[in-house]
Amino acid sequence: MIGRIIGISGPTVSVALAGLKLYERVVVGHARLMGEVVRLEQGRAIVQVYENTRGLGVGEPVTGTGTQLAVRLGPGLLNQMFDGLQRPLEALRQEQGPFIQPGGDRSQLSSAQHLRFTAVKQAGDEVRVGEALGFVEEGPFRHTIFATGSAGTIDTIAEGDLPADGLVASMSDGRKVFAYHDWPVRLPRPYRRKLTRFEPLITGQRCIDFLFPLARGGSAIFPGGFGTGKTLLEQSIAKFAEVDIVVYVGCGERGNEMAEMLDDFSVLSDPWSKRPLMSRTIIVVNTSNMPVAAREASIYTAVTIAEYYRDMGYSVLLLADSLSRWAEALREISSALEEMPGEEGYPTYLGSRMAEFFARAGVVETLDGKIGSLTVMLSISPPGGDFTEPVTQACLRNTGAFFMLDTALAHRRHFPAIHWFQSFSLYEADVAAHLDKQVAADWSALRRETHELLQKEESLREVAEIVGTEGLQDADRLLIRTTEGIRRRFLAQNAYTDDAFSTPEQTHQMIRRMIEAHHGASARLEKGEHLEQVLGEHR
Amino acid sequence: MRLSRHSYSTLRSIQGPLIFVEKVIEARMGEVVSIVFPDGREVEGEVLRIERDTVLIQVIGDSRGLDMDHSRVVFTDAVKRAPLSLAVLNRTFGGSFQPLDDLPMFVPDRWAAVSGLPLNPVARERPQEMIETGFSTIDGLNTLVKGQKLPIFSCAGLPSREIAAGILEHARARSDAAAGQGAASVVVFVALGLAHHEYAYYRQTLERVRSDFVAFINLAKDPVVERLLAPRYGLTVAEYLAFEQGRDVLVVITDMTNYCDALREVSTAREELPGRRGYPGYLYSDLASLYERAGRIKQRNGSVTLLPVVTMPEDDITHPIPDLTGYITEGQIVLSRELHQRGIFPPVDVLPSLSRLMQRGIGKGRTREDHRDLANALYMHYASGRDLRRLEAIVGREGMSDEDRRMLDFAEAFEREIVHQGTARRGIDQTLDLSRALLERFGLLGS
Numbered sequence: 009m010i011g012r013i014i015g016i017s018g019p020t021v022s023v024a025l026a027g028l029k030l031y032e033r034v035v036v037g038h039a040r041l042m043g044e045v046v047r048l049e050q051g052r053a054i055v056q057v058y059e060n061t062r063g064l065g066v067g068e069p070v071t072g073t074g075t076q077l078a079v080r081l082g083p084g085l086l087n088q089m090f091d092g093l094q095r096p097l098e099a100l101r102q103e104q105g106p107f108i109q110p111g112g113d114r115s116q117l118s119s120a121q122h123l124r125f126t127a128v129k130q131a132g133d134e135v136r137v138g139e140a141l142g143f144v145e146e147g148p149f150r151h152t153i154f155a156t157g158s159a160g161t162i163d164t165i166a167e168g169d170l171p172a173d174g175l176v177a178s179m180s181d182g183r184k185v186f187a188y189h190d191w192p193v194r195l196p197r198p199y200r201r202k203l204t205r206f207e208p209l210i211t212g213q214r215c216i217d218f219l220f221p222l223a224r225g226g227s228a229i230f231p232g233g234f235g236t237g238k239t240l241l242e243q244s245i246a247k248f249a250e251v252d253i254v255v256y257v258g259c260g261e262r263g264n265e266m267a268e269m270l271d272d273f274s275v276l277s278d279p280w281s282k283r284p285l286m287s288r289t290i291i292v293v294n295t296s297n298m299p300v301a302a303r304e305a306s307i308y309t310a311v312t313i314a315e316y317y318r319d320m321g322y323s324v325l326l327l328a329d330s331l332s333r334w335a336e337a338l339r340e341i342s343s344a345l346e347e348m349p350g351e352e353g354y355p356t357y358l359g360s361r362m363a364e365f366f367a368r369a370g371v372v373e374t375l376d377g378k379i380g381s382l383t384v385m386l387s388i389s390p391p392g393g394d395f396t397e398p399v400t401q402a403c404l405r406n407t408g409a410f411f412m413l414d415t416a417l418a419h420r421r422h423f424p425a426i427h428w429f430q431s432f433s434l435y436e437a438d439v440a441a442h443l444d445k446q447v448a449a450d451w452s453a454l455r456r457e458t459h460e461l462l463q464k465e466e467s468l469r470e471v472a473e474i475v476g477t478e479g480l481q482d483a484d485r486l487l488i489r490t491t492e493g494i495r496r497r498f499l500a501q502n503a504y505t506d507d508a509f510s511t512p513e514q515t516h517q518m519i520r521r522m523i524e525a526h527h528g529a530s531a532r533l534e535k536g537e538h539l540e541q542v543l544g545e546h547r
Numbered sequence: 548m549r550l551s552r553h554s555y556s557t558l559r560s561i562q563g564p565l566i567f568v569e570k571v572i573e574a575r576m577g578e579v580v581s582i583v584f585p586d587g588r589e590v591e592g593e594v595l596r597i598e599r600d601t602v603l604i605q606v607i608g609d610s611r612g613l614d615m616d617h618s619r620v621v622f623t624d625a626v627k628r629a630p631l632s633l634a635v636l637n638r639t640f641g642g643s644f645q646p647l648d649d650l651p652m653f654v655p656d657r658w659a660a661v662s663g664l665p666l667n668p669v670a671r672e673r674p675q676e677m678i679e680t681g682f683s684t685i686d687g688l689n690t691l692v693k694g695q696k697l698p699i700f701s702c703a704g705l706p707s708r709e710i711a712a713g714i715l716e717h718a719r720a721r722s723d724a725a726a727g728q729g730a731a732s733v734v735v736f737v738a739l740g741l742a743h744h745e746y747a748y749y750r751q752t753l754e755r756v757r758s759d760f761v762a763f764i765n766l767a768k769d770p771v772v773e774r775l776l777a778p779r780y781g782l783t784v785a786e787y788l789a790f791e792q793g794r795d796v797l798v799v800i801t802d803m804t805n806y807c808d809a810l811r812e813v814s815t816a817r818e819e820l821p822g823r824r825g826y827p828g829y830l831y832s833d834l835a836s837l838y839e840r841a842g843r844i845k846q847r848n849g850s851v852t853l854l855p856v857v858t859m860p861e862d863d864i865t866h867p868i869p870d871l872t873g874y875i876t877e878g879q880i881v882l883s884r885e886l887h888q889r890g891i892f893p894p895v896d897v898l899p900s901l902s903r904l905m906q907r908g909i910g911k912g913r914t915r916e917d918h919r920d921l922a923n924a925l926y927m928h929y930a931s932g933r934d935l936r937r938l939e940a941i942v943g944r945e946g947m948s949d950e951d952r953r954m955l956d957f958a959e960a961f962e963r964e965i966v967h968q969g970t971a972r973r974g975i976d977q978t979l980d981l982s983r984a985l986l987e988r989f990g991l992l993g994s
Binding site: 014015016022065089107108109234258262293336349352393477 | 831
């Protein structure tokens with residue numbers, strides 16, 4: 009059935025077309041723009057259009073597709089860059105040139121590649137939904153092909169080279185299972201159960217790993233004003249994190265940054281597996297000048313892809329930069345729908361949408377009985393660097409770790425500009441217990457002492473503001489020397505040198521040397537030596 | 548499909564720059580309309596919103612004199628386009644692309660939609676070729692590269708125009724500088740809501756600059772809505788010159804604060820929900836649709852480098868305009884009232900200033916091998932010196948250690964010798980030599 013456009017307002021279009029369902033995907037106008045039904049009223053449906061509506065005319069045709077906005081899941085996702093609607097950007101460039109033209113239905117994932125399938129089930133086997141039928145090789149990874157749809161008995165199953173359409177198995181009830189399947193982006197993928205585990209996720213950033221550690225399956229946010237190094241930190245973590253798969257979402261951010269990231273990731277290798285970094289990475293990008301509605305969809309596209317790899321039993325890290333741009337897209341759409349605004353114009357459902365999103369992180373036992381994890385790290389761009397704004401606040405209620413990026417530290421070129429008093433990690437005790445066993449028995453003890461030294465320094469600096477550093481006692485001046493070293497050499501890490509990545513062992517050695525030197529110097533002060541003598545030697 | 552031009556006299560209401568027209572058949576979003584006044588005068592308008600057969604139109608230009616009974620609106624079935632041709636070079640236009648230099652309008656080779664299309668991120672070439680501006684604080688510490696967008700955050704009364712003019716005059720690609728060539732290949736200058744004396748200043752600069760230019764001028768007296776259009780014309784022309792004609796284009800837009808205020812004015816008239824400080828919620832996306840047009844494209848010559856000037860209201864960097872600009876652009880050059888009052892030119896406060904694309908533009912083979920180390924050392928020691936000034940205010944210089952006093956002196960010398968340079972142009976080698984000498988004098992090198 010073909011309907012007509014009857015109204016256009018910003019990214020939303022009202023259409024006269026009976027029989028549409030909520031969240032159904034529709035094709036809008038002569039240019040065949042993609043859209044999604046967001047509201048149904050008597051005689052009309054409101055469609056959120058994922059592309060620029062400029063030039064769209066009233067009276068142009070609209071057709072429903074009968075399906076929801078979905079991601080195509082299957083081999084070939086890794087090593088790719090997609091837009092917010094999962095269109096492969098490199099293919100788009102070859103087809104259209106450097107600028108993205110609106111409209112047109114494009115295949116989301118190329119099925120033309122050659123796939124070799126190894127079956128783990130055989131004809132006659134009963135399979136449940138989400139059970140593995142077999143796997144194909146995707147670069148260095150074993151890519152599981154799951155039974156989809158409903159439970160049943162396998163009639164025939166492929167082995168070796170798959171046919172061009174990717175047919176894997178035929179079921180006795182006549183259904184067919186392919187290497188590719190579509191999954192609605194707004195629907196979390198199912199698992200058997202969620203597990204409570206706190207295994208460390210090593211990021212390679214000393215300040216995070218040592219002071220505010222992250223757990224696999226956990227979540228973290230890092231809010232910071234502009235210029236505080238959110239993107240740089242996020243990209244460093246994408247490079248060095250000890251995970252199998254990284255899904256990176258550039259949500260409403262800069263195009264040049266994405267070019268830079270592609271450039272870097274294609275030459276660098278993963279420090280853990282030594283393989284090219286891109287072979288474990290999927291990038292979803294919707295830059296700030298790409299259409300707003302697709303920006304809203306992009307994080308769902310990414311999280312669905314991330315869940316899919318989690319279901320294969322991998323440890324997956326989802327990084328989004330920045331969640332604020334997603335929230336703003338939500339606000340823009342909400343405002344075009346003339347919904348009643350909540351705080352600062354954001355829709356009142358901002359908090360619940362975010363909570364749902366955070367809930368997609370976790371360690372799970374998959375339908376196939378494997379253990380997979382999805383860790384979520386989100387950057388936030390608070391207006392004016394003010395953390396009392398709704399997006400930061402909504403995230404704080406849901407997140408497991410909070411890395412506050414501080415403008416004053418950034419101005420001093422202390423990167424990562426993570427503030428060591430304001431930040432927190434709810435995982436610290438559990439993760440530190442793991443690291444005591446894995447790295448060194450004194451890990452927790454060193455952590456405690458470092459925290460204490462930094463705390464003491466803070467109060468000493470307040471005193472020094474009044475009496476001057478000359479007025480402090482030798483022991484206090486020594487402490488300030490030590491913490492200065494900790495701040496400059498340990499907590500700060502230059503992302504452009506070899507120091508950009510630090511293993512837990514290196515982190516431990518470095519801090520232990522610093523703390524031991526401090527102990528040594530303190531002992532000599534107590535024996536009556538002068539500070540100048542002591543410092544002169546151990547410098 | 549409808550006929551290409553439709554004329555309507557069914558105006559329902561007129562509110563400032565907005566007109567509602569009824570009984571319109573098949574209008575297009577963004578469609579250009581021509582509004583015919585009772586006295587026969589014509590101005591342009593654009594379709595903003597459509598609800599069945601009622602269309603909301605924004606008048607681009609002065610709406611005084613419109614009436615309900617005799618005015619007409621002609622729909623053209625086309626979205627806003629810019630005429631393109633090399634004949635655009637060295638011409639001056641108004642905010643609606645009307646010639647202001649007493650020459651006839653040129654014959655365009657083709658037309659392109661002014662809103663542009665988003666550049667595919669995989670088609671972007673990573674910007675890494677330094678542009679030498681002649682200012683130490685930029686070249687040495689916040690290096691600008693081809694294809695970057697780097698705004699100047701100024702305050703009312705600070706010499707942002709002298710800095711912008713200095714860059715227009717002296718900017719050259721590092722590779723060209725070595726070969727002794729001239730300034731940026733083309734300058735696109737967009738004036739938004741400028742006072743006449745400001746404009747006169749830029750006018751003189753453009754005449755002095757040896758490179759080609761294209762100017763789009765909207766002065767304070769000109770229609771507010773044109774301020775939304777002029778930068779889009781400028782950038783469409785810039786993209787054409789860069790990516791089709793292979794020129795290196797430097798786009799200067801001043802003042803973006805006037806642009807944002809125009810956007811707020813129009814948004815309020817449209818009765819949209821206001822965001823922070825009354826600016827519309829989509830200010831970020833709207834600014835991004837301009838700033839993101841800077842860049843380079845793989846396998847093509849040419850570049851669009853963008854230098855917007857933003858005047859921070861109340862000197863407040865957290866005001867929505869500089870704030871959202873900073874979130875989109877690749878760094879910022881921040882001017883300081885305090886430095887200006889102490890007679891330092893350019894009064895650039897290097898601590899909040901930043902160039903995100905600096906790292907790839909400097910170092911061996913690009914500027915000099917020691918560039919990065921020198922810049923890092925200057926930053927670190929200047930930041931400590933600045934911190935100590937607060938302490939000095941409380942305990943006095945006498946209460947401080949020798950080491951602390953040395954850092955205070957260093958910060959002072961840095962401002963006097965590196966930041967301050969008057970109107971002289973400094974090459975990058977000179978900047979680096981001065982920096983090295985200063986650090987050596989204070990014994991701060993190689994520690």
